[in-house]
Amino acid sequence: MDKQQILSKNQQIIFDLIDKSSEPLKAYTILFNVQKKGIKAPLQVYRALDKLVEMGKIHKIESRNAFIACHNSSCQVSKATAFSICEICEKVTEISSVSLSKYLTNFKDKDGMKYSKYNLEFFGLCKKCR
Amino acid sequence: MDKQQILSKNQQIIFDLIDKSSEPLKAYTILFNVQKKGIKAPLQVYRALDKLVEMGKIHKIESRNAFIACHNSSCQVSKATAFSICEICEKVTEISSVSLSKYLTNFKDKDGMKYSKYNLEFFGLCKKCR
DNA sequence: TTACATAATGTTATAATATAACAATAACTA
DNA sequence: TAGTTATTGTTATATTATAACATTATGTAA
Ligand SMILES: [Zn+2]
Ligand SMILES: [Zn+2]
Ligand SMILES: [Zn+2]
Ligand SMILES: [Zn+2]
Numbered sequence: 001m002d003k004q005q006i007l008s009k010n011q012q013i014i015f016d017l018i019d020k021s022s023e024p025l026k027a028y029t030i031l032f033n034v035q036k037k038g039i040k041a042p043l044q045v046y047r048a049l050d051k052l053v054e055m056g057k058i059h060k061i062e063s064r065n066a067f068i069a070c071h072n073s074s075c076q077v078s079k080a081t082a083f084s085i086c087e088i089c090e091k092v093t094e095i096s097s098v099s100l101s102k103y104l105t106n107f108k109d110k111d112g113m114k115y116s117k118y119n120l121e122f123f124g125l126c127k128k129c130r
Numbered sequence: 131m132d133k134q135q136i137l138s139k140n141q142q143i144i145f146d147l148i149d150k151s152s153e154p155l156k157a158y159t160i161l162f163n164v165q166k167k168g169i170k171a172p173l174q175v176y177r178a179l180d181k182l183v184e185m186g187k188i189h190k191i192e193s194r195n196a197f198i199a200c201h202n203s204s205c206q207v208s209k210a211t212a213f214s215i216c217e218i219c220e221k222v223t224e225i226s227s228v229s230l231s232k233y234l235t236n237f238k239d240k241d242g243m244k245y246s247k248y249n250l251e252f253f254g255l256c257k258k259c260r
Numbered sequence: 261t262t263a264c265a266t267a268a269t270g271t272t273a274t275a276a277t278a279t280a281a282c283a284a285t286a287a288c289t290a
Numbered sequence: 291t292a293g294t295t296a297t298t299g300t301t302a303t304a305t306t307a308t309a310a311c312a313t314t315a316t317g318t319a320a
Contacts, residue, residue: 008268008315027306041271046307051268062192063249065277065306084239095239103233107252109214109225115254119193122237124245138286138297157277171300176278181297195277195306 005055013037014048015069018058024066024092053078061085061092063121072096079117080105086126095122135185143167144178145199148188154196154222183208191215191222193251202226209247210235216256225252 007015013034018025025033031045039045049067052058056077058067063085070078072094082095082104104118137145143164148155155163161175169175179197182188186207188197193215200208202224212225212234230250238244 010269042307043271043309044269047268062251084243084245093239097237097239100237104250104252107227107230109223109227109252111257113214113254113257115214115252117253118250119253120234120248120250121192122234122239122245123247123249124243127241127243140298172278173280173300174298177297 007057008048008051010039010044011048011051013039014045015052015057018052018067019069021068023090024061024064024068026064026066030067059083059094061121062119064090064092066092068092068094070094081118082120082122084122084124084126086129087123088125088129091126091128093126095120137187138178138181140169140174141178141181143169144175145182145187148182148197149199151198153220154191154194154198156194156196160197189213189224191251192249194220194222196222198222198224200224211248212250212252214252214254214256216259217253218255218259221256221258223256225250 014030017030017033027042027045027049030049031039031042034045049058049060053060053067056070058069059078059081060067061083068083080101082097082100084093084095085091100120104120106114108114144160147160147163157172157175157179160179161169161172164175179188179190183190183197186200188199189208189211190197191213198213210231212227212230214223214225215221234248234250236244
């Protein structure tokens with residue numbers, strides 16, 4: 001799947017909501033907010049989310065079960081993602097560090113195994129909360 | 131909390147199960163397997179899991195909602211964790227690479243922010259599945 | 261254009277994961 | 291031994307996610 005792909009109706013509605021949000025959104029928060037647009041069932045939300053993640057338009061923050069729009073054109077369609085998460089205000093930022101992604105993409109374990117994909121979540125306090 | 135702490139009854143039962151398992155265990159799998167030992171409710175399992183995670187005796191694999199015992203004495207009581215996950219057989223291994231943990235512990239983002247904690251999950255195919 | 265394949269949608273029901281609230285007991289500490 | 295904190299027990303409920311099936315829309319190739 002390609003990052004510039006045209007979105008279907010439900011995908012577009014849900015992407016727009018996530019994209020304009022300043023914080024990660026949970027599936028049922030999304031559901032609540034798109035019901036006026038005709039999306040009534042959890043499955044409609046989860047299906048759109050799955051596709052958007054596949055396309056790399058959004059990412060899932062695993063530790064929070066929430067979704068944010070990708071703001072890192074170089075994140076390799078969701079194959080290599082890194083985030084910082086504030087443990088007080090829950091602000092999440094996608095990290096786009098070339099050196100970090102290089103380091104992790106090239107990382108080999110003891111057995112010489114290389115990985116096709118990774119997800120990294122950093123935790124700490126954001127500027128505002130320190 | 132300390133890694134050598136004495137465990138309570140329920141904590142010990144649940145830790146033993148996870149520790150002897152060759153794969154990550156999910157909370158309700160654990161529940162099913164400890165019912166004969168008198169642990170009957172999900173909350174009893176989740177409470178023990180929470181404490182064991184706090185102590186660093188086990189880790190949660192966020193992308194799988196499952197738990198494995200820590201086999202890395204240097205993983206800093208769950209403050210700095212890295213795993214490899216096979217996308218076919220779901221085998222999970224805790225990575226204990228000094229250079230990786232050094233790199234990530236010292237990683238600073240654009241704003242110079244350092245993080246107190248991280249979790250990294252690599253995905254790929256294990257030896258057997260390649 | 262028609263037939264076929266694939267992707268997306270709609271809908272109901274249900275599975276899987278996790279926490280709230282309250283009461284009781286055990287273990288630790290001054 | 292009283293006070294405190296950690297742990298346990300129990301019921302109910304909240305939250306997150308998928309199964310199964312039917313329908314409609316879109317893309318593709320004769
Ligand atoms: Zn991204
Ligand atoms: Zn913050
Ligand atoms: Zn560990
Ligand atoms: Zn494997």
